[in-house]
Amino acid sequence: MKPLTEREIRSAFVNCTKGEAKRLSVPRDLADRPWDDLDFLGWRDPQAPDRAYLVMPSGESHVGVQLRSSDTGSSQTRRSMCSMCVTVHTGGVSLLVAPKPGKAGKQGNSVGAYMCSDLACSLYVRGKKDAGVGGRLRESLTLEEQIDRTMTNLAAFIARVTA
Structure with a gap:
């Protein structure tokens, strides 16, 4: 992904x-x-932990959505899978x-999806960030195919939001 400016990020939001x-x-x-390792930019708001944002390329521009988390702050001990990058946490x-x-x-x-809490799917897929034991399942897909799957899942989520 090409580096984004603050202005590009702010102008990308659709919701x-x-x-x-x-x-x-x-x-x-x-x-x-x-x-170079990001397919989309995702982050949590440090002043409001229940808010998150993501911006992804869309043609020649970008599309961004604001998100809310339903987390209550309680410690979760269940293993769950991100529906975007298929990483287990x-x-x-x-x-x-x-x-x-x-x-x-x-x-x-609204539209919801289960995603990596830190929105670092790109880094998990590439092995640049560790999700712990069993976090990345052994797959027959190539790295490029895993990246494509993640971006297809994310694009489908954005399409449901904007539909």
């Missing part, structure tokens, strides 16, 4: 107002992100919910 996009917490370490998967854009979102319509 919040321009004012909300202007106020959201963009990571301060954009220059230090491992852009003990307590490291959250149900993240994105409100639909426009009138539908104002009426409370």
Whole structure:
């Protein structure tokens, strides 16, 4: 993924107002992100841990969605699988919910998916971040095919949000 500027990130969001996009917490370490290993940019809001954001390439531009986590802060001991990258975590998967854009979102319509809590799917798939014992299942897919699957799953989620 090519490095993004704060302006590009803020203009990518489809399920919040321009004012909300202007106020959201963009990571301060954009220059230090491992852009060559990222397929999308995902982060949690440090001031509001129940909020998360992701921005992914879409054609010549980017599309971003704001997310809410249903985590209550309790310690999870169950193993769960991320529906995007198929990484298994003990307590490291959250149900993240994105409100639909426009009138539908104002009426409370939303789309949810179980995702890596830290939104570091790209790093888990590439083996750059460790999910612990049994975190990455042995697969016959190549790394490129695993990356494609992750991006296809993420694109399908974004399509459900924007539909």
